[in-house]
Amino acid sequence: xxxxxCRLDREQGEQDVNLDEILRSRGYAFRRHLEEVGWTQRQPxxxxxxxxxxxxxxxxxxxxxxxxxxxxxxxxxxxxxxxEPLPVRRQVQxxxxxxxxxxxxxxLRQLADRFVAGVAARVGVTLPVLDADATGWEILQxxxxxxxxxxxxxxxxxxxxxxxxxLYLDATLPGDGGWAVTTLTGLDPAGTVAVQLTASPEHLxxxxxxxxxxxxxIDGAAVVDHVHTIVPGALMRAHxxxxxxxxxxxxxxxxxxxxxxxxxPQDVEALADLLAIGLDSGGKEVNHYNVAPLDIAVTCAxxxxxxxxxxxxxxxRALLFRMADYxxxxxxxxxxxxxLDFRLGHLILYFARLESEPAxxxxxxxxxxxxxxxxSRSVLDxxxxxxxxxxxxxxxxxxxxxAGRSLLYAADYFMRYAMNGSNGLAESFRLRADAIFSGGxxxxxxxxxxxxxxxxxxxxxxxxxxxxxxxxxxxxxxGILRRTAERTLIVCDNFFRGVDYGDxxxxxxxxxxxxxxxxxxxxxxxxxxxxxxxxxxLFQRSPRYIPGHGSIPGIRRTRGGGEVRxxxxxxxLLPLDPEFMADYAxxxxxxxxxxxxAFRTGWEPDDHYLLFEGVGGASISHAHLEVNxxxxxxxxxxxxxxxxxxxxxxxxxxVAESFSSRVRGPEDHNTLVPTQGGQILxxxxxxxxxxxxxxxxxxxxxxxxxxxxxxxxxxxxxVVLAGRFVLVIDxxxxxxxxxxxxxxxxxxxxxxxxxxxxxxxxxxGVYLHLLSSGGWPVETGVADxxxxxxxxxxxxxxxYASFPLRKVMCRLPLTDAPMRLxxxxxxxxxxxxxxxxSTAADTVRVEGDCGGPELTITDxxxxxxxxxxxxxxxxAGVPYLPPELRRLAR
Numbered sequence: 001x002x003x004x005x006c007r008l009d010r011e012q013g014e015q016d017v018n019l020d021e022i023l024r025s026r027g028y029a030f031r032r033h034l035e036e037v038g039w040t041q042r043q044p045x046x047x048x049x050x051x052x053x054x055x056x057x058x059x060x061x062x063x064x065x066x067x068x069x070x071x072x073x074x075x076x077x078x079x080x081x082x083x084e085p086l087p088v089r090r091q092v093q094x095x096x097x098x099x100x101x102x103x104x105x106x107x108l109r110q111l112a113d114r115f116v117a118g119v120a121a122r123v124g125v126t127l128p129v130l131d132a133d134a135t136g137w138e139i140l141q142x143x144x145x146x147x148x149x150x151x152x153x154x155x156x157x158x159x160x161x162x163x164x165x166x167l168y169l170d171a172t173l174p175g176d177g178g179w180a181v182t183t184l185t186g187l188d189p190a191g192t193v194a195v196q197l198t199a200s201p202e203h204l205x206x207x208x209x210x211x212x213x214x215x216x217x218i219d220g221a222a223v224v225d226h227v228h229t230i231v232p233g234a235l236m237r238a239h240x241x242x243x244x245x246x247x248x249x250x251x252x253x254x255x256x257x258x259x260x261x262x263x264x265p266q267d268v269e270a271l272a273d274l275l276a277i278g279l280d281s282g283g284k285e286v287n288h289y290n291v292a293p294l295d296i297a298v299t300c301a302x303x304x305x306x307x308x309x310x311x312x313x314x315x316x317r318a319l320l321f322r323m324a325d326y327x328x329x330x331x332x333x334x335x336x337x338x339x340l341d342f343r344l345g346h347l348i349l350y351f352a353r354l355e356s357e358p359a360x361x362x363x364x365x366x367x368x369x370x371x372x373x374x375x376s377r378s379v380l381d382x383x384x385x386x387x388x389x390x391x392x393x394x395x396x397x398x399x400x401x402x403a404g405r406s407l408l409y410a411a412d413y414f415m416r417y418a419m420n421g422s423n424g425l426a427e428s429f430r431l432r433a434d435a436i437f438s439g440g441x442x443x444x445x446x447x448x449x450x451x452x453x454x455x456x457x458x459x460x461x462x463x464x465x466x467x468x469x470x471x472x473x474x475x476x477x478x479g480i481l482r483r484t485a486e487r488t489l490i491v492c493d494n495f496f497r498g499v500d501y502g503d504x505x506x507x508x509x510x511x512x513x514x515x516x517x518x519x520x521x522x523x524x525x526x527x528x529x530x531x532x533x534x535x536x537x538l539f540q541r542s543p544r545y546i547p548g549h550g551s552i553p554g555i556r557r558t559r560g561g562g563e564v565r566x567x568x569x570x571x572x573l574l575p576l577d578p579e580f581m582a583d584y585a586x587x588x589x590x591x592x593x594x595x596x597x598a599f600r601t602g603w604e605p606d607d608h609y610l611l612f613e614g615v616g617g618a619s620i621s622h623a624h625l626e627v628n629x630x631x632x633x634x635x636x637x638x639x640x641x642x643x644x645x646x647x648x649x650x651x652x653x654x655v656a657e658s659f660s661s662r663v664r665g666p667e668d669h670n671t672l673v674p675t676q677g678g679q680i681l682x683x684x685x686x687x688x689x690x691x692x693x694x695x696x697x698x699x700x701x702x703x704x705x706x707x708x709x710x711x712x713x714x715x716x717x718x719v720v721l722a723g724r725f726v727l728v729i730d731x732x733x734x735x736x737x738x739x740x741x742x743x744x745x746x747x748x749x750x751x752x753x754x755x756x757x758x759x760x761x762x763x764x765g766v767y768l769h770l771l772s773s774g775g776w777p778v779e780t781g782v783a784d785x786x787x788x789x790x791x792x793x794x795x796x797x798x799x800y801a802s803f804p805l806r807k808v809m810c811r812l813p814l815t816d817a818p819m820r821l822x823x824x825x826x827x828x829x830x831x832x833x834x835x836x837x838s839t840a841a842d843t844v845r846v847e848g849d850c851g852g853p854e855l856t857i858t859d860x861x862x863x864x865x866x867x868x869x870x871x872x873x874x875x876a877g878v879p880y881l882p883p884e885l886r887r888l889a890r
Contacts, residue, residue, distance in 0.1 A: 019083065019370070020062060022363050028328045030057065031077045032069060033374065036336055036382040040656035042284040044333025045378070046077045075377060077327050078370035081425065085365040086416055088356045090185055091223035092144040092193050094119060094215070099129045100139065100156045101148040108148045111197075111204050115146070118212045123222035132156040137163040138470070140188045146211075146224065150198040152557045157196065161554035162467035162522065164188070166353045168305055169198045170556040173545055178233030179203035181210045182305075183226045186352040189416045195224050200233065228308045235559075239543040243309055247271060250296055254278035255288045255653060268311055272318035279326040281335060287654040291337045293319050294347060301350035302546045302553070313359050320351070321364075324371050338655060341379045341399070345406030348372050352413045369417075376410035377425060379403055380432055394440035394583055395448045397621060401461035404436030408465055437465040442476045445483040446577035446595065448584075450615055451502025451622035452491055456516050459484045463519045464552060473523035485520035485531050488513050490572045490598045492534075493634055494607040496541055499643075501596075501613060501631045503622040503662070506645040506788040508797040510542040515551040522555060529564035536560050537603070565603070569722060570695050571702065572598040576615060576687070584620065585687050589884040592689035599700060601722050608723050609634040612704065617686040624664045628688040628706040628716050629671030633726065635827035638800055640761065640768045641748055644668040645788025652787070668783045670746055672730070673809075674710040674739035681710040681739055689885055691715070696857050698722040699866055703879060707888045711737015715879050719864060721871060725826035725835060727846055732812065732819040733878050734890040743809040744821055746770060747783050749801035752808070757836060758824075759808055763800040769833040770808055773844070774821040777811040818877035846871040 023029060032053065034045045049057070049065075056064035062080050069075055101112035109129075116127045130139070132149065137159040139145055150169035151158035161167040164187040174180050179199030187194065195214075199207035214227040232240055241249075244266075251262040256277050265271045281290040297319035304312035327334045351372060355365050383403040389396070411430035415423055441447065447458045459481065466475035473481060488511065491499045496510035514535045521527040521535065536558045547553050576593040585593070594614040601608040611631040616623040624647065633641035647662035666673045667680060674681045685706055693702035700720040707713050717729040730744055750761030750768065758771035759780070772778065784790075784804035793803040810821055822844045824837040835848030850871045857864040861876040881889055 018061075019080070019366065020057065022366060023078070023328075026363075026367065028324065028367070030065065031328055031333070032074045033077055033378060033381075034074065036378060036385055038386060039336055039338050039382075040287060040659070042281045042287055042335045044330075044335050046327050046335075047333035075374065077374045078324070078367060079373040079377065079425075080370070082366065082369045082373060082417055084417075085362055085369060086355070087191060089191060089193055090183065090226040090356050091218060092146060092183070092195050094123065094125045094127065094144075094222040094224065097127060097144040097146060097224075098139065099127050099146045099148065100132050100135050100154065101129055102132050102154055106153070107201060107204060108153060111208055112146075112148045114208060115148075115211060118208075119215055119222075122212070122215050123217060125222045130156075140164075140192050140194060141190050142192070144192050145194040147194055147196040148198075150196070151555050152559075153198075158522070158555060158557070160187075160194075162473070162552060163470065165464060165468060165552050166305070166349055167196070167554035168302075169196055170554050171559045172539055172543070172556050173232075173236060173306060173554075174198070174230055175233030175236045176200055176559065177202075178231050178236060179207040180230045181207055181214075182228045182230065183224070184353075185226075185356045186354065189412065191416075195227065203231070206231075230306060230308050235543055236545060240307070240545045243311060246303060246312075247315075250275060253292045253296060255290075255292070256280070268314045268318055272315060272322050275319065276322035276325065279322065279337065281338070285654070287656050289338045289655045291339055291343065293322060294337065294340070294343050297323075298343060298346045298350060299546050301354060304354070306545055310359075313354065313357055316350070316354065317359050317364065320347070320368050320371075324367060327371065327374075336378065336382060339402070340375065341383060341403035341406055343406070344372070344375050344379055345409035348376070348406075348413050349409045372410070373414055373425065376407065376414070376429055379406055379410075380429060383407070383432065389436050390439065391435050392439050394579060395444065396436065396439070396441040396458050397448055398454055398457040398461075400436050401441075401458045404433045405461045405464050408433040408437075408468060412468070433465065437462060440579060442480065444577050444579040445480050445487070446580040448580075449502070449621040449623070451624075452498050452500060452504035453513055454503060454622045455487060456484065456513050459516050460519070460551070463516070467552070473519060476523070481516065481520040481523045482528060482531070485517035485528075485534075487574055487596070488517050489531070489534050489566065490574050490596055491611060493611070493632060494600050494603055494609040495605060495634070496538060496603070499611050499632045500645050500788070501611065501626070501643060502616065502624050503646050503664075506642075506786075506792050508792060510538050512538075512542075512544060512548055512551075514538045515547075518555055519552070521557070527557070529562060530566045532558050533562040533564050534566070536562055568600050568602050568607075569698070570599075571693055571700060572600070573693070574598075581687075588687045588888070589689070592691065592885060593687050594690040597690065597693065597702060597704075599720055599722075605637040607634070608720075610718070610720065610726060612702065612718065614688045614690065614704065615686060617684045618664070618682060620686060624669060625666045625682060625684045626669040626671045627684055627686070628704045628714060629666075629669050630718075630728075631670070633670075633825060635768075636766045636829065638763045638766050638768070638827065639749055639798070640825070640827060641670045641746060642789070642805070643670075644747065644783065644786040644805075648787045649785045650787045650790045658787070663785050667745065668747055668785065671744075672706070672709065672712070672714050672732075672742060673745050674712060674742035676710070676738060676740050678741070681742075683710060685709055685888075689888075691879055691881075692859050692862065694857070694859055696855050698852050699855060699857060699864060699871075701857065701859070701862060701864060703862065705879070705881070705885070707885065708734075708890045710739040710742075711890055712739055712742075713878065713889050717862065717873075717875065719871070719873055721850060721866075724849070724851060725824055725846070727837070727844065727871070727873065728823045728825065729844060729873065729875060730821045730823070731875070731878055735812075735814040735816050735819065737890055739812075739814070741812060741814060743779075743811045744776075744823075745810075746808040746823070748806050748808070749798075750806065751801075752780060752806040755833060757833065760831065760833070761806065762831070765829065766800070767828055767831055769824065769826045769828065769835070771824040771826070771833060771835070771837050772810060772821065773824075773837045773839045774810075776813055776821050779809045779811065781807040781809065783807050820877070842874055842876060844873045844875075
């Protein structure tokens with residue numbers, strides 16, 4: 001009988017072991033894989049063998065099973081191809097190693113010299129010392145390495161962090177007052193090993209003592225034995241969660257347990273059993289998002305590497321086997337875990353890094369290696385069927401690049417097995433990754449999505465691809481990563497919170513989308529000090545030591561924010577990428593297109609911030625219908641006007657229903673909502689035209705135009721008096737078109753009450769006065785469908801308001817003549833309004849304290865005059881349109 005075998009280590013004897021018998025000894029049996037279906041279908045695709053397949057296995061072993069599977073084009077779970085685990089080496093072999101340290105004069109170089117002298121004295125080996133600035137990551141392909149310094153003070157360590165993507169020592173970890181000495185295994189297919197040391201000045205001697213203590217002779221070879229010691233600095237001690245805190249938050253990550261206060265068991269196996277519930281989708285009808293245990297497994301690996309906590313490694317192993325249980329023991333079969341293609345790569349990356357740990361037996365590694373290989377094949381199958389790519393395509397989607405990154409990591413790992421089967425599969429993984437990361441995606445700073453977070457994924461994944469394949473970040477056209485990082489900055493509000501434009505969840509934490517900004521600083525020959533300030537500030541305000549599934553750890557070069565802040569007080573304009581326009585709006589005049597327009601007075605909670613949307617519509621992936629709308633308005637420590645988050649409706653837990661029924665607008669957004677026969681019209685132009693924008697002193701203005709929007713031409717002019725108020729002038733024409741009704745909608749936080757001239761929103765001692773002039777009928781209501789805002793408000797994460805959100809709707813007096821509505825948005829600490837707004841003919845007046853020097857601004861049809869007590873705006877019924885825009889108007 002032909003058998004797939006592995007060679008056990010000496011302690012377990014020299015006998016050959018049958019892979020089928022190993023599975024059965026753990027209560028597993030081979031299953032077969034069927035064609036993948038969509039991720040919301042929850043149809044079993046890993047199912048029991050047929051009777052004929054079982055008979056072939058019993059009669060002819062794995063060779064027989066492989067033969068009958070080939071007849072119908074299916075394959076097994078776990079895979080059959082890996083018959084012997086990889087060799088394991090945990091020590092740095094000193095006779096073939098090199099020391100890599102900063103240039104002479106640096107304290108770390110002096111420490112490296114002391115280490116070299118210590119090694120020579122202890123084991124008689126003289127190590128070469130290489131300059132970190134002149135040494136690339138490639139050195140690890142040919143020899144073992146002793147690294148002195150983290151990414152912040154050793155250029156080779158930074159290059160290795162980018163290339164291998166599981167290094168983690170940098171300016172923030174262990175940070176000031178800390179030190180670390182750790183062995184790095186499983187990085188390169190060559191099987192080489194590195195050991196890395198970093199320390200604050202006062203701990204250099206302690207770190208060196210630890211490293212020298214690991215120098216020894218094993219089986220006649222001089223080595224640095226495996227060492228893993230992390231001594232955190234003050235900031236890390238304050239913010240790195242202890243084991244109880246880390247595990248205590250895990251049950252709440254499971255959709256089945258979100259509403260239940262479940263205490264995490266202290267026993268690792270019991271905790272793994274509890275978390276394994278999260279792999280159960282409940283079937284097509286229930287449709288839970290069933291991938292949390294795999295995310296948790298990755299964070300366990302990251303936690304172990306950053307803490308040396310052995311229970312984290314045990315839980316990582318236990319959750320990998322719960323995944324095996326899910327695939328191989330679920331009655332009736334297992335379906336594709338939701339977005340498995342997003343995180344499988346990191347499971348493989350960290351398994352490669354940690355499989356040399358004694359926690360993993362040879363049998364463990366044989367089972368898990370084959371399981372991960374089968375999962376990789378499943379991801380390839382799923383991606384080809386559901387996310388086809390054109391090799392010369394001009395753009396990529398996150399569902400393509402997520403899978404591409406996972407398959408890239410899988411290819412790198414499975415190429416390490418010296419056998420045709422796995423190498424053949426690994427080549428197919430790499431070819432798919434190369435096909436995804438190709439075409440024009442590296443020459444544009446906007447792909448095919450318009451949503452915070454989603455916008456960055458392709459760039460994070462493309463950066464991972466470039467670094468991991470050794471091509472570097474220059475794989476992007478010059479300036480692309482920097483422009484992408486600037487997007488992150490512009491759409492980050494004065495609280496450092498990413499604004500939820502498009503399908504993006506609401507978060508009260510500082511933005512975690514700093515990976516691209518960090519990468520942009522790494523990609524520049526001269527790092528951008530503003531971006532370094534930004535990423536440093538993000539970390540200082542919310543020190544995160546365990547990254548999300550998009551980040552590359554170990555590349556932070558600064559601990560704090562630095563001194564070079566971005567300029568504030570003017571417009572922050574993000575242009576619309578010309579290649580994006582060529583694909584999605586080729587007829588729109590490029591001169592007038594824009595992506596985002598923001599304003600802020602500063603980066604403190606009381607500052608004034610506004611984000612204006614320039615692109616979107618139903619045809620753009622993950623975009624909402626809020627073009628020409630205000631996505632967020634903040635002032636005096638409060639959020640006032642807000643979007644609706646991802647748009648998923650409150651109360652829905654079925655993933656398919658939740659995603660397909662999400663509210664993308666234009667309702668529940670701060671925009672124009674046209675109707676016909678009482679039904680909302682949802683065909684919105686993709687681009688707004690930025691007709692004008694400018695500033696004089698603390699007075700700013702901008703006019704956006706959304707042309708032929710359901711038969712209406714809609715012009716929105718923003719006049720900002722910095723730190724005081726925003727005046728919004730909405731002008732519409734074309735009242736005899738498709739729309740026969742509609743309203744201007746304001747969606748806001750706070751308790752809503754009528755007041756003279758309009759309404760007031762109260763948020764615990766701070767007020768937004770929403771005053772209207774124009775004579776339009778006004779209605780109020782609630783916006784109670786946003787699952788994001790319900791979660792945030794019900795949890796108290798934003799303590800100044802309660803769910804539901806409030807709406808003010810100003811009904812269109814639809815006429816053939818131009819229509820105009822003026823709305824003043826003024827935040828104060830007074831319950832009574834401090835300003836009044838009025839209109840007469842083509843003039844709008846705001847009376848009250850208008851601050852600053854007297855000034856006059858004239859731009860086209862717009863004239864703004866400011867005195868101490870009056871801001872007066874004169875504008876025509878509709879703005880002048882240049883000929884290239886006039887052809888787009890109704």
